[in-house]
Structure formats: structure tokens, C-alpha cells
Amino acid sequence: MGESIKTDVVIVGAGPAALFAVFELGLLDIKAHLVDVLPRAGGQCAELYPEKPIYDIPGHPMITGDGIVEKLLAQIEPFHPTFHFEQMVTELEVLSTPEAPAFRVKTDAERTFECRSVIVAAGGGSFQPKKPPIEGIEAYEQKSVFYAVRKMEDFRDKNVVVVGGGDSALDWTLNLQPIAKRLTLVHRRDEFRAAPHSVKAMRDLVSAGKMELRIGQILALSGADGRLAAAQIKSAKGEVSELAVERLVPFFGLTMKLGPVAEWGLNLHENLIPVDTARFETNVPGIFAIGDINHYPGKLKLILCGFHEGALAAQKVYHYVYPEKKLVFQYTTSSTSLQKKLGVA
Amino acid sequence: MIKITFIDSFGEKRTVEAEEGSTVMETAIRNSIPEITAECGGACACATCHVYVDEAFLPLTGGPSPQEEDMLDFAYGTQANSRLSCQIKVTPELDGLVIRTPQRQG
Numbered sequence: 532m533g534e535s536i537k538t539d540v541v542i543v544g545a546g547p548a549a550l551f552a553v554f555e556l557g558l559l560d561i562k563a564h565l566v567d568v569l570p571r572a573g574g575q576c577a578e579l580y581p582e583k584p585i586y587d588i589p590g591h592p593m594i595t596g597d598g599i600v601e602k603l604l605a606q607i608e609p610f611h612p613t614f615h616f617e618q619m620v621t622e623l624e625v626l627s628t629p630e631a632p633a634f635r636v637k638t639d640a641e642r643t644f645e646c647r648s649v650i651v652a653a654g655g656g657s658f659q660p661k662k663p664p665i666e667g668i669e670a671y672e673q674k675s676v677f678y679a680v681r682k683m684e685d686f687r688d689k690n691v692v693v694v695g696g697g698d699s700a701l702d703w704t705l706n707l708q709p710i711a712k713r714l715t716l717v718h719r720r721d722e723f724r725a726a727p728h729s730v731k732a733m734r735d736l737v738s739a740g741k742m743e744l745r746i747g748q749i750l751a752l753s754g755a756d757g758r759l760a761a762a763q764i765k766s767a768k769g770e771v772s773e774l775a776v777e778r779l780v781p782f783f784g785l786t787m788k789l790g791p792v793a794e795w796g797l798n799l800h801e802n803l804i805p806v807d808t809a810r811f812e813t814n815v816p817g818i819f820a821i822g823d824i825n826h827y828p829g830k831l832k833l834i835l836c837g838f839h840e841g842a843l844a845a846q847k848v849y850h851y852v853y854p855e856k857k858l859v860f861q862y863t864t865s866s867t868s869l870q871k872k873l874g875v876a
Numbered sequence: 877m878i879k880i881t882f883i884d885s886f887g888e889k890r891t892v893e894a895e896e897g898s899t900v901m902e903t904a905i906r907n908s909i910p911e912i913t914a915e916c917g918g919a920c921a922c923a924t925c926h927v928y929v930d931e932a933f934l935p936l937t938g939g940p941s942p943q944e945e946d947m948l949d950f951a952y953g954t955q956a957n958s959r960l961s962c963q964i965k966v967t968p969e970l971d972g973l974v975i976r977t978p979q980r981q982g
Contacts, residue, residue, distance in 0.1 A: 579921040655915075664952045664980050696949050719954055724946040748954070767956075784923070784950040786915070786982065 535643035538564045538613075539852045541636045542650045543620045543792070546574020548822030548837025549652035550603040555845035557610030558861075558869055561852050564646075566615045566638055568657040573600035575654055575823075576834075578785065589835055599834070609874045615642055619657050623649060623795040625815065632817025632851055648848045651797075651804060651813070651820040652837070655787035663694065663781045665752055675759035676779045680707070688712045690775045692762060694749060695782030701725035703780055704742070705732055714742040715774060717764060721746050745774070752779070792824070800826050810847035811840045817851055819844040878971045882909045885979040894966045900975060901925040901962035911977035918962040920944055923951035924981040925961040930974035937964050937973075950982050 540556060542549045545567035553563050571577055576585075576596035584593045591599070618640035626633040626645070636644040660678035662668060668676055680686070680703055691711040693704045696718040702725075708714045716733065721744075723730045736742045747766040754760040762776045789802050797804050798814045803826035806812060811819050821844055822837035830836070849858050863869045870876030880903055881891045892907040894900070904912040904925070913924035920943055929937050934957055940948060944963050948954050961975065 579916055580919050583919055583921070661950065661982055697946075719949060720945070722945065724949065783982065786922075 535635070535645050536564060537645050538562050539646060540564070540648045540650060540848060541566065541620070541634070541644045541646045542652055543636075544574060544652035544654055544822070544824075545569070545572040545614060545616075546652060546654050546822060546837075547576055547599060547603060547834045548654075548841055549574070549650070550600070550607055551838045552650055552652060552821060552841030552845065553607040553610055553612045554603075555842045556848060557607065557612075558863070558872060559845055559849045559852075559858070560872070561845065561848055562612075563610075563650075564613045564615060564644060566618060566620050566636075566642075568617065568619045568659075570616050572604060572614060573597070576600050578658060585834070587833060587835065609872060615640070618642065619790060621791045623818070625796075625817075629816040631854060632815075634817065647817065647851045649818045650841070650844060650848070651792060651818065651824055652822045652841070653789075653792055654823045656789040656792065656802075656824070657787065658785040659788045659790070661783040661786045663749060663783050665749055668752060671752060671754060671757055671759050671779070674757035675754065675777060676781070678781065680780060683707070683710060686711055686778050689777040691715070691778045691780065692717060692774065692776045693780045693782070694718070696720070696723040696725060697782060697784075698725045698729070700780075700782040701729040701733055703782075705729060705736075707780075708736055708742050711778075715745055716742065717745045717747060717749060717762075717774075719746070719748050720767070749779075749781075752776075806840075809843065811844040812847060819848065878966055878968060878973075880966070880970070880973045880975060883974065883976045884909075884911050885977060894970075894973075896966055896968060898966050899962050900927065900964040900966060900973070901960070903966060904961060904975075909977070911979070911981065912961060913981045914962060920947055920960060920963055922982065923947045923949075923960065926951040926954070926978055926981060927959055927961045928955060928976040928978065929957045929959050929964070930976070931957060933970065933973050936967075936969050951978075952980050952982060953978050 539561045540563045542565045545565045581597040618638040621639045622637040624635040686707050687710045690713050692715045694717045704716045737744045747764045750763040750765045759776045762774050804820040806820050806825045808827045821840035823832045867876050878894045880894045883889050894903040915924040916922040
């Protein structure tokens with residue numbers, strides 16, 4: 532484990548509410564590190580609806596999911612936030628008193644932070660791979676069934692079956708085919724969401740007899756002691772056939788799970804974190820919750836509400852980071868000191 | 877008045893009124909129909925409002941759009957009559973529509 536990173540605030544999540552919180556914190560000279568399980572910023576905007584138009588962002592009659600993320604990233608650029616992607620905050624430990632809180636935050640990528648405040652902006656939770664609804668699949672997980680490929684060597688000279696029709700499925704089909712004993716791609720229809728060039732590469736391999744493409748859905752698995760032996764596949768016409776399998780790699784997209792947030796000693800209300808509506812602070816002083824993950828009377832899960840919540844939370848965070856200073860409220864339109872921070876004065 | 881009947885995976889029937897211009901998913905959520913999750917809220921960005929459209933109504937509802945097909949890849953137990961209910965608009969012709977819900981959403 533490396534040295535722990537000392538910073539003012541750790542933000543759990545990197546969706547729109549988290550990004551705008553960086554701006555509001557930055558205006559108050561508060562530095563933030565952001566941790567997100569996804570490989571890029573944007574949260575649900577980037578993962579669920581990058582190209583969908585959003586009509587209720589103030590000042591933007593229409594903007595896409597990707598569009599708002601791009602603009603938020605440009606807006607917070609002057610504050611140089613540090614992003615830690617593809618990892619999940621697993622532990623949150625309170626180090627000191629409620630009056631002068633301090634926290635130790637750990638991720639599953641062995642990164643440790645020490646900070647004065649934590650802002651939980653985790654939306655609907657962390658994105659995790661969806662499991663196909665095959666009875667008893669859990670028994671084979673991490674031995675024969677993998678939802679992500681971490682070590683290619685585990686697949687060498689094995690009967691590998693990849694399931695899905697998107698980029699992940701096609702990319703891993705192409706990457707694993709050269710080392711697998713035999714590779715079969717199973718997809719429910721003969722059309723693919725993946726990039727056309729990878730679909731073509733896959734079809735070329737099929738034509739050359741180097742891999743197999745099966746159109747259908749997996750019905751059942753068989754094996755023993757966590758080691759897969761075979762999968763039953765039902766074709767679109769309803770015919771059932773059997774396929775020898777040693778490694779199964781299903782790509783069924785992502786779903787949101789609350790995950791470790793539930794274990795941090797925060798009060799929860801139906802998987803949401805109750806906060807006060809003046810500071811958006813949780814029951815643990817120094818830990819805030821903003822955006823879709825919080826709950827209070829009248830809560831609306833709108834991006835614009837997340838922005839407001841981040842702005843108010845930042846005011847209270849300031850008192851924890853600079854307990855001896857008095858906060859003077861200023862406008863970006865008129866304050867030279869704010870404009871200097873933004874690099875425009 | 878447009879009526880939709882939802883039949884769950886246990887065979888239980890629920891007939892509810894639907895508003896023209898809304899979607900089948902919205903109708904289900906408003907009426908607390910079980911077995912429809914609608915995680916993304918109707919953006920055609922997940923596959924948790926997956927339903928089976930009664931064969932008799934397929935010509936009226938039509939089939940899934942290419943984007944919807946992409947999302948159906950993430951649904952479980954898809955069939956030829958699979959649709960995402962957020963993508964079916966309620967029209968007067970659909971009065972009497974029969975929808976079956978799957979045992980499990982994504």
C-alpha cells in the first residue's frame with residue numbers, strides 16, 4: 532500500500548453533482564480528490580445516456596449527457612481536481628472528534644486518503660456488472676465465470692465462451708481468441724451493438740473456422756466444485772444444445788448497487804442517505820451526501836438539485852477545513868479574488 | 877378509456893387505466909404493477925422494464941427500434957414478442973392491450 536494522500540475533501544463519485552461540487556469547493560480554496568468505479572467522469576450521464584438530450588439544465592435548453600459532463604469538466608479545470616477511476620471506496624474511518632472531523636478513506640485499489648470531509652455523491656450507487664439469471668452461476672464465479680478479464684493467462688488453452696453483443700464482448704472475443712483452445716461467442720441475435728470493425732473481425736474469424744458464433748441464450752450450466760463443464764444454449768427457434776465450457780465471460784451491462792456505502796455508519800432510508808437541507812450533512816459530522824443518493828423531504832432526483840446541494844455543502848466543508856477563518860460570501864461576477872482563482876482576472 | 881391488462885409471471889392479472897400519450901412503463905409504475913423496475917426512468921438506457929406483448933397486439937405496437945434492440949440484449953429471457961415497456965406509447969388503438977411481465981428484470 533502506498534503513502535496516504537492528504538487532501539481537504541474526498542468525493543465519492545464523479546457524476547455531475549460531484550463535478551460541480553469541485554467548483555463550489557474550489558472557489559473556497561478547498562482541494563478535492565474524486566473516486567469513481569467508472570473509467571471516466573460523468574456518472575450516469577456518461578454511462579447510461581451519453582447521447583440523450585437533457586432539457587432541464589438551467590441555461591441549457593438542450594444538452595446531451597456527454598455535453599454537460601464536458602462543460603462541467605471545463606468549468607472545474609482551474610481547480611485541478613484529481614480523479615481516481617476504476618476503483619471503489621470500500622472503507623471510511625472516522626479519525627477524530629465531531630468538532631474537528633478527519634477521515635481515512637480507502638479504495639479497493641489500495642489507495643488511502645486522509646481528509647477533513649467526505650462528500651458522498653454516489654448517485655444510485657456504484658456500477659457493477661449484471662449477472663445473467665442462470666441458476667447456480669454463483670458457484671462458478673471467480674473460478675470459471677468472470678465478469679471482467681483481469682488475467683489473460685487464466686484463459687489460455689481453455690474452452691472460452693463469451694456472451695454478449697457490445698464492445699466489451701467483441702473486444703474480449705478478439706483478444707482471447709488467439710490464446711483460447713476454442714472460443715465461442717454467444718449472442719441472442721445476429722446483430723451487434725459493438726463497433727463495426729470488431730464485428731467484421733469477429734465474422735472473419737468465424738468464416739476462417741477459428742471461432743464459433745452461436746445465436747441463442749444460455750439456459751443452464753453444469754460442472755462440479757466451481758469448475759464449469761458445459762452450458763446449455765437455447766437457439767432463437769427454441770432448440771437446446773450443449774457446449775463444452777471451461778471459462779464463461781458474460782457481458783450483460785452494468786447495474787447500480789449501493790455497495791460499501793451501507794457500511795460506513797451512515798443512517799440510511801431505503802438505500803438513500805438522509806441529510807439536513809441547510810448543509811446536506813449526514814448523521815456523521817463531516818460526511819455530506821449530495822445528488823441522487825441523498826434523501827430529505829421534497830427531494831427531487833434532478834441534476835440541478837445536485838448542483839444546489841453541492842454549493843451549500845461546500846459552505847459547511849469550509850468551516851471544517853479552515854476552522855479559524857470566517858467565510859465571506861462572494862459573487863464570481865464581482866469578486867476579484869474569485870476571478871483570480873478561476874484564472875480570469 | 878384505454879385499458880391495459882398486466883399478467884405477472886405467477887399468472888395474476890391486473891387491469892388498469894392508461895392515459896393516451898403516456899407509456900406502458902409509466903402506466904405500470906403509476907399503478908404499482910410488480911415485475912417492472914424501470915431503473916433508468918424511461919430513457920431506453922437499461923432493460924428493466926422488459927415485457928412480453930400479447931401476440932394479438934404485436935401488429936399495433938410494432939417491434940423494437942434498433943436502440944431498443946441494443947438494450948434488450950441486457951434483458952433476460954427475451955422472446956420474439958419482447959419489448960421495453962417505456963418505448964410503447966399508449967394510443968386509443970391499444971385499448972385492451974395485454975402485457976406479460978417476466979419473472980426477472982435485469
